[in-house]
Amino acid sequence: MYGAGDVRVETIADPTIQHATDAIVRVVRACVCGSDLHPYHNMPAQEHGQQMGHEFLGIVEQAGADVTTVKPGDLVVASFSYQDNTCEFCRAGVQTACVHGGFFSAAQAELIRVPLADGTLVKLPAEVDEKLLPSLLTLADVYGTGYHAAKCANVSAGDTVAVIGDGAVGLLAVLSARQLGAERIILMGRHKTRTDLGREFGATDVIAERGAEGIAIVRDLTGGGAHKVLEAVGHRPAYDQAVGIVRAGGVISRVGVPQYEQAPVGFASLFGRNITLNGGPAPVRAYIDALLPGILNGTVDPGQVFDRTVTLDEVPDAYRAMDNREVLKALIRF
Amino acid sequence: MYGAGDVRVETIADPTIQHATDAIVRVVRACVCGSDLHPYHNMPAQEHGQQMGHEFLGIVEQAGADVTTVKPGDLVVASFSYQDNTCEFCRAGVQTACVHGGFFSAAQAELIRVPLADGTLVKLPAEVDEKLLPSLLTLADVYGTGYHAAKCANVSAGDTVAVIGDGAVGLLAVLSARQLGAERIILMGRHKTRTDLGREFGATDVIAERGAEGIAIVRDLTGGGAHKVLEAVGHRPAYDQAVGIVRAGGVISRVGVPQYEQAPVGFASLFGRNITLNGGPAPVRAYIDALLPGILNGTVDPGQVFDRTVTLDEVPDAYRAMDNREVLKALIRF
Numbered sequence: 040m041y042g043a044g045d046v047r048v049e050t051i052a053d054p055t056i057q058h059a060t061d062a063i064v065r066v067v068r069a070c071v072c073g074s075d076l077h078p079y080h081n082m083p084a085q086e087h088g089q090q091m092g093h094e095f096l097g098i099v100e101q102a103g104a105d106v107t108t109v110k111p112g113d114l115v116v117a118s119f120s121y122q123d124n125t126c127e128f129c130r131a132g133v134q135t136a137c138v139h140g141g142f143f144s145a146a147q148a149e150l151i152r153v154p155l156a157d158g159t160l161v162k163l164p165a166e167v168d169e170k171l172l173p174s175l176l177t178l179a180d181v182y183g184t185g186y187h188a189a190k191c192a193n194v195s196a197g198d199t200v201a202v203i204g205d206g207a208v209g210l211l212a213v214l215s216a217r218q219l220g221a222e223r224i225i226l227m228g229r230h231k232t233r234t235d236l237g238r239e240f241g242a243t244d245v246i247a248e249r250g251a252e253g254i255a256i257v258r259d260l261t262g263g264g265a266h267k268v269l270e271a272v273g274h275r276p277a278y279d280q281a282v283g284i285v286r287a288g289g290v291i292s293r294v295g296v297p298q299y300e301q302a303p304v305g306f307a308s309l310f311g312r313n314i315t316l317n318g319g320p321a322p323v324r325a326y327i328d329a330l331l332p333g334i335l336n337g338t339v340d341p342g343q344v345f346d347r348t349v350t351l352d353e354v355p356d357a358y359r360a361m362d363n364r365e366v367l368k369a370l371i372r373f
Numbered sequence: 374m375y376g377a378g379d380v381r382v383e384t385i386a387d388p389t390i391q392h393a394t395d396a397i398v399r400v401v402r403a404c405v406c407g408s409d410l411h412p413y414h415n416m417p418a419q420e421h422g423q424q425m426g427h428e429f430l431g432i433v434e435q436a437g438a439d440v441t442t443v444k445p446g447d448l449v450v451a452s453f454s455y456q457d458n459t460c461e462f463c464r465a466g467v468q469t470a471c472v473h474g475g476f477f478s479a480a481q482a483e484l485i486r487v488p489l490a491d492g493t494l495v496k497l498p499a500e501v502d503e504k505l506l507p508s509l510l511t512l513a514d515v516y517g518t519g520y521h522a523a524k525c526a527n528v529s530a531g532d533t534v535a536v537i538g539d540g541a542v543g544l545l546a547v548l549s550a551r552q553l554g555a556e557r558i559i560l561m562g563r564h565k566t567r568t569d570l571g572r573e574f575g576a577t578d579v580i581a582e583r584g585a586e587g588i589a590i591v592r593d594l595t596g597g598g599a600h601k602v603l604e605a606v607g608h609r610p611a612y613d614q615a616v617g618i619v620r621a622g623g624v625i626s627r628v629g630v631p632q633y634e635q636a637p638v639g640f641a642s643l644f645g646r647n648i649t650l651n652g653g654p655a656p657v658r659a660y661i662d663a664l665l666p667g668i669l670n671g672t673v674d675p676g677q678v679f680d681r682t683v684t685l686d687e688v689p690d691a692y693r694a695m696d697n698r699e700v701l702k703a704l705i706r707f
Binding site for chain 2: 128133135278287288296299302303308309311313316317318320322
């Protein structure tokens with residue numbers, strides 16, 4: 040990416056092992072993330088492009104001398120963060136705060152260097168049906184991120200859950216809330232093809248209205264608000280909507296990356312009604328082991344969030360199409 | 374109170390039963406709360422005074438026809454909120470959001486009307502040692518509020534907890550954190566007589582510094598921040614301090630009533646490190662049953678927060694002395 044709206048496909052030098060804990064992975068599937076659209080809107084034009092992408096699965100091409108859990112030829116999926124998975128924060132399930140960790144930013148490519156391969160890559164069954172690859176790729180970010188929203192909110196049997204946002208993360212927050220036993224799942228979104236998929240994933244109600252009108256409808260529907268609100272947008276109006284629809288004593292769990300810093304947290308918004316605010320960058324590595332079996336045995340099909348498949352050469356158009364909302368999420372097939 | 378700095382003792386009409394669920398209590402002990410000092414600073418002068426006080430214990434003088442759990446002659450303590458203790462929110466442990474509830478504001482008086490007496494009053498042993506009355510009175514607010522801070526933060530064995538504020542609530546948050554098994558308790562406060570009591574209640578470290586300096590010291594002391602931060606002040610600098618000293622993946626639990634509405638909650642403050650923000654007006658009614666035995670059997674002595682005892686006539690001077698920080702918390706003895 041060279042700036043807002045300017046994505047190019049270029050040939051650059053292959054990545055190489057830098058540390059004995061690195062691996063090189065040949066990418067089999069990658070994708071474009073809703074969060075990639077922020078720089079696609081805002082990035083100042085620059086002379087040197089920056090690589091993009093943080094979601095991938097592929098075949099290990101080369102493993103550093105200290106890598107013990109994967110070897111060349113293994114099919115693997117990575118979390119969008121890399122981490123040692125052994126430090127205090129990783130053990131506490133906050134892998135995105137790993138003391139040695141960081142975030143991928145070069146996965147829309149044929150080859151990628153993976154730091155801390157043992158803590159980052161998860162080996163997949165070798166003979167997995169190719170049809171499952173899209174769903175397995177969602178473990179890299181969007182499924183784990185939707186699941187993080189539901190876990191942070193402690194979604195439990197009988198809960199009324201409201202999900203704000205019908206992007207891939209919002210839809211997979213719906214799926215996750217259903218998996219965790221929510222009784223009623225209200226999806227707030229206004230793109231019918233997306234909210235239809237949300238219904239397939241478990242949404243019991245769809246509310247297209249936003250702002251004061253949307254708040255009034257949800258409060259009426261729930262008799263005073265939802266127990267758990269999963270915010271998968273990241274803009275301030277979505278935060279305000281979350282505050283408006285959460286029930287006293289409830290939780291607002293955010294996984295949409297906030298595009299704001301200040302927001303109301305005082306007596307009138309959070310404090311007076313004992314509202315909990317939590318969430319953050321999802322430690323998806325922590326969830327892969329739990330979520331993988333459901334994909335392999337066909338219980339869930341989170342890969343339905345991909346509604347277009349492109350080649351590497353078509354990636355610039357995939358950005359354009361996602362930005363125009365023609366496409367929910369684009370899969371890159373190598 | 375007729376305005377900032379203007380507290381008067383006056384004779385008014387006795388309260389009477391208004392609803393069959395009311396009781397009238399003859400107050401035996403009441404007190405002045407840190408939160409009473411906010412209007413003592415800010416209240417515009419007005420022609421008609423307003424009654425004050427929300428913490429009391431006393432003897433039931435009269436019970437409405439529908440009151441079943443207490444009767445005239447019983448020694449009782451009330452939570453600072455009144456509630457039915459049966460609605461959905463009460464059952465969920467958020468009594469301060471009771472659909473029929475409210476807050477007391479006339480407890481610095483000889484007699485008080487208690488709405489929803491069955492959900493609000495807790496009967497105490499008739500023959501209780503008078504020396505325990507101050508500790509029993511803390512169940513009405515400050516002990517339960519400190520305990521709420523520790524419960525919201527899910528303080529657990531081995532945790533490093535930081536408590537911001539050396540007022541009565543902060544000190545009882547220290548005591549509560551110790552009861553819940555915290556390994557290290559850092560009390561941030563700068564009034565030596567108060568922090569000395571904090572040490573007696575279980576603080577392992579006392580930090581007098583504030584702002585950037587205080588943050589640096591706590592981060593250094595804890596190798597990156599405290600797991601749980603209990604904020605018992607309510608001013609914006611205390612919030613900012615909490616954000617500065619909390620560990621990635623940690624919790625900021627607030628019980629100091631926020632004197633601000635907006636605060637940072639974005640990537641740089643809460644989101645990026647998966648920080649949880651919670652707390653609110655404490656549902657102390659929910660905690661009385663759990664906290665009462667420790668007082669009766671002498672395990673804890675939260676009544677040590679009272680460092681002056683006054684008569685009703687001396688209440689104006691008690692406000693003055695608390696406001697000047699001569700006194701931590703004034704007990705009113707009738």
